[in-house]
């Protein structure tokens with residue numbers, strides 16, 4: 001049997017994967033118009049957030065080769081001869097088929113507005129589109145998107161990501177996302193988007209795109225106009241049925257190739273799947289129904305010999321399919337009968353979800369609505385009048401309950417006595433609303449992209465010993481599509497493990513059956529000093545990249561010895577091993593410590609001289625100091641030699657250790673300053689420099705409550721008061737910012753430092769690896785009150801011991817870089833080639849930008 | 860005489876002294892225009908060599924990676940994004956990155972030799 005597929009998009013690829021897994025010997029030929037093998041269009045926007053075309057690829061060229069699939073890329077099919085059963089490609093290839101599968105997807109619908117062909121007007125569908133947008137965005141200052149639906153809002157986010165902060169969304173309908181959410185939900189979404197700086201116009205009809213060769217503005221039918229120099233049109237999709245039309249297949253009046261529940265067109269040898277297929281008057285513009293269609297056709301084709309009666313039952317039937325080219329399928333075992341269009345999206349960081357029928361109203365429907373305009377949260381559920389069944393709903397701003405609600409709706413689970421608990425959470429009572437994952441039936445579809453049921457996931461955990469997300473993904477494929485089900489899969493994994501009596505601990509890795517906290521105590525108890533000793537005494541096997549850095553960090557926190565000695569060098573994460581952060585291209589950064597951000601003119605000059613001599617890129621960092629980028633490994637010892645001679649020391653920018661203690665100028669100069677915040681910041685930075693911890697540490701000292709040092713976003717932040725210092729702890733910037741909480745007020749200099757000593761030792765002893773203080777606090781039972789009890793009231797009786805331990809570490813501090821360059825054994829490791837120490841890595845390439853160098857981009 | 864057509868023939872070239880390579884770590888060896896990562900897995904008394912380039916982002920970095928095992932399979936983790944590769948077979952153990960090239964290694968008289976198929 002010979003099958004030809006036209007279109008190598010998401011659904012076309014899924015079809016190949018399914019068919020080849022069921023019938024490996026089928027002759028399969030694929031034509032794709034794009035120059036790349038199928039990629040993940042759903043996550044296209046991540047291209048702007050740093051993902052590359054490679055990252056998005058679903059399967060590389062070798063996959064097609066290994067599976068014996070002939071793939072013609074960049075070669076669209078131009079016509080189909082249904083009588084001869086052949087297809088004709090642009091490059092002139094003629095290929096015959098027994099069965100033809102159209103998976104041509106859709107194109108962006110571009111309304112016929114005068115001026116749409118101007119430069120600077122884009123659509124948003126392929127990687128090429130994004131590459132073109134990227135190039136244009138460099139010159140653009142103001143942007144607009146036509147279309148306030150799902151794709152339009154994604155495009156608007158892309159514009160923001162491209163740095164065009166002045167972006168407007170133009171929607172023809174009176175509200176955003178008219179197909180997915182109701183009026184009230186749209187309003188909340190609109191407010192949130194406006195808060196992020198997007199300008200939204202609804203009920204607006206574009207009449208003309210103005211400008212010369214390039215776009216300069218837009219005119220609307222209500223007489224208004226705006227100036228823009230970049231526009232993305234995202235006004236809907238248009239199924240690509242042009243080939244089908246050309247060869248006389250039946251198509252819908254508004255586009256789409258008409259198919260039945262076998263996805264068969266009016267020519268029984270031709271199928272259509274994905275976004276080009278029109279089933280029961282409907283185009284399914286989502287990936288999950290497309291995957292379902294691909295499975296149905298693959299399964300029916302793979303079972304052909306059975307239904308055609310050519311091959312007897314047994315294993316052979318599948319291999320023999322190679323010779324089968326009999327009559328078109330009549331029966332077929334499986335069918336496509338429509339698909340649930342529930343979706344959950346993250347738009348510009350805002351959750352939006354709808355499931356079941358979100359718009360239901362009427363006498364037999366009870367609607368529960370929760371709205372918080374301050375926080376921008378809207379939730380609506382539609383329930384049957386008897387309160388037994390969930391029929392649909394909308395979630396905006398907080399869609400944490402989406403998976404549970406969707407499952408409850410799809411599986412017709414019985415609702416709790418107070419159905420409003422489903423969206424409000426149970427208030428006051430012990431029982432959480434709904435029964436959680438354990439309440440779902442085994443057939444409940446958890447991953448709809450890959451059709452994986454609850455039963456299959458639990459089975460993978462209990463029978464196949466998949467006890468990590470990675471293992472489950474590999475084994476069941478759950479969570480590998482849109483990723484929306486991952487939290488639920490994780491819950492199911494933990495629940496199944498728990499129900500097997502497995503105690504779930506954060507053990508380091510396969511070599512150590514202990515958590516970091518347990519390791520810390522054991523290493524101390526046994527007085528172990530090297531990674532190898534720790535592995536021999538407490539672990540098994542030969543270690544790995546997961547356990548080496550935390551063990552090395554524990555050793556450093558406990559004994560304060562030079563981290564590259566005693567064979568511990570190769571247990572360090574690569575950045576620690578070379579005492580510098582590795583950069584794109586393989587060069588390193590140099591960050592000397594500049595305590596409190598204070599620096600003399602002479603030292604500034606030295607930094608400038610060194611940067612010039614070694615051709616380094618210089619930048620003021622977000623941590624009040626100077627980073628020198630692009631140093632060759634070979635040059636690091638000389639660079640540091642010069643810096644150290646001028647009085648600098650390592651800034652530990654590479655370690656999980658103290659970074660900076662940020663200061664404001666304070667009472668020495670500032671008219672509001674209450675105390676000398678700079679001197680205090682320097683004292684604190686010098687006290688904790690070099691200290692190794694589970695994650696990096698940052699501090700700040702502000703001279704008054706105006707808080708110019710942003711101390712409340714730091715792991716420990718100190719703010720001057722009339723009477724002393726207020727100490728705040730466990731603040732965090734990063735991706736989940738969190739304000740620090742007040743630990744104690746009005747402290748004198750010495751007490752404040754005592755409390756920081758105790759707090760840091762408590763954290764270092766008990767936190768999981770790579771856990772910042774904020775996350776540590778969030779997981780701590782009893783929260784800040786408990787920590788206050790331990791640190792201030794000494795409820796564990798550890799205060800004295802911790803202060804003494806900290807003092808020992810403070811006393812044994814030495815600059816790592818100084819030691820490294822003075823020790824010939826360590827120094828000789830800073831070469832790129834072991835057998836050609838004078839040669840630098842010849843593959844490193846730089847470019848020029850704003851009079852400095854920058855590293856050439858990833859390949 | 861070694862000829863290029865003799866594919867099975869292995870030429871051994873002296874890369875460095877045993878003591879030049881840190882225990883349980885790697886170094887990068889220059890072989891003409893090629894870069895080879897050489898590892899001394901001292902805990903296991905084993906030596907490995909692979910291409911130095913990580914296929915993920917084409918970075919010359921594997922020699923600076925941490926080595927270890929996964930279910931007894933010796934592996935190296937690239938310092939950039941921690942993709943891991945088997946030192947024994949070159950197979951990528953995390954995801955679908957392509958596999959890396961491996962080379963035979965032997966030690967003699969305090970020296971480390973890397974075997975190149977076909978030879979110079």
Ligand code: SRM
Nearest residue numbers: 581589620621622623624625627653659732733734735772
């Ligand atoms: C250079 C700098 C950006 C800049 O040009 O300003 C920077 C650069 C890096 N940051 Fe940062 N961060 C820099 C200030 C910050 C700040 C701002 C601050 O400290 O006031 C933050 C948010 C505050 C915070 O940490 O709470 C910040 C939050 C992060 C995070 C997220 C941490 C988190 O808790 O979520 C990471 C990732 C990590 O550590 O795992 C990170 C990681 C990184 C790394 C190390 C990424 C890496 O592994 O290669 C970057 C490498 C720098 C290099 O090669 O030297 N950087 N980074 C800043 C150096 C400050 C310094 O002098 O040491």
Ligand SMILES: Cc1cc2nc3c(=O)[nH]c(=O)nc-3n(C[C@H](O)[C@H](O)[C@H](O)COP(=O)(O)OP(=O)(O)OC[C@H]3O[C@@H](n4cnc5c(N)ncnc54)[C@H](O)[C@@H]3O)c2cc1C
Nearest residue numbers: 007009010011032033041076077104105274275285286287
């Ligand atoms: C920015 C964006 C975000 C999205 N987000 C989501 C989401 O969050 N959730 C979700 O479920 N869906 C989402 N989608 C929709 C999803 O990507 C599509 O449903 C899915 O890609 C459809 O797959 P397909 O194979 O039918 O079409 P496509 O992926 O478009 O593939 C069709 C392929 O066929 C090729 N082709 C067409 N004609 C020919 C010819 N004559 N010869 C050869 N090749 C041809 C095309 O070039 C194309 O490569 C999103 C889409 C976009 C653009």
Ligand code: SF4
Nearest residue numbers: 050621622627734735
């Ligand atoms: S410097 Fe920090 S914020 Fe900037 S790209 Fe690197 S890690 Fe991200």
Ligand code: FES
Nearest residue numbers: 913915916937940
């Ligand atoms: S470059 Fe090696 S893992 Fe990314």
